[in-house]
Amino acid sequence: MSQKHLTIIDHPLVQHKLTIMRQKDVSTAGFRRLLREISLLLAYEVTRELELTTTRIETPICEMDAPMLEGKKLALISILRAGNGLLDGILEMIPSARVGFVGLYRDPETLQPVQYYNKVPKELDARMTIVVDPMLATGNSLVAAIDLLKQAGAKNLRFLCLLAAPEGVERMRQAHPDVPIFTAALDERLDDHGYIVPGLGDAGDRMFGTK
Structure with a gap:
């Protein structure tokens, strides 16, 4: 399901794996x-709109003009910290991607973000930039x-959760109405503590075993 600002990735394998992840045990x-x-x-x-160009190659049979990614990595x-769980998997598919990190934690009283780290690649203005975090x-x-x-110059941004x-x-x-969101599910609401309902708990705690 897709709207202008929000795409819900409803592939059966995605939904099946997400259901297993939600289970508390x-x-x-x-x-x-x-x-x-x-x-x-x-x-x-989330990478469906990466730009392509063509290059001349030679197969075992003949020469051809074949598609390749265009522009900066x-x-x-x-x-x-939880974003690293998504990052590791995506890097298996796109190992040439440039990687950056933004460290933010949510103040438990105000629910507002507090920054503690920021290190991003150069030339973000020329790159598709995909931000990853399991939970929105x-x-x-x-x-x-x-x-x-x-x-930092990023113009072509997407968010994946x-x-x-x-x-x-x-x-x-x-x-940021210009930043499309890609997610596996749009849940019901937030509870009084700012957790997603029904959700899957704290993704960072479940990923690193720090419950």
Whole structure:
């Protein structure tokens, strides 16, 4: 399902793996493996609009003009720490991508983002830049990360996550309507603590075993 600002990736394998990940009794190792597997599937959709050019090659039979990616290597930006789970899987498919990190944590009282790290590739203005984080909850951290990336020159931005809450999608629509969101599911709402319902808990804790 796709709207202008939001694409829900409803491929059967994506939905199947996500259902398993939601279950509370999945082990840390199992959660981590599933996250890597699902990130490969999600990456196909978020990179669908990469630009192509042609190059002359020679097959065992004849010469031909064949498609190849055009322009600068794309940039992957992980919002620490949980974003690294998606990042690792995508890098298996696109190992030449440039990688950056934005460190943000959510203040438990205000639910506002606090930055503690920012290191991104050069020439973001010439790269498709894909920001990854498993959860889009309030949207405050993502908006802050996109603000930083635009200040660094990024123009062609996309955001990839596992789960999104309507509140976070709306926050992004208002703050950065030019940044499309790709997600495996749009859940019901946020609870009083800013967690996605029904969700899958804290993705970072489940990935690193720090419950």
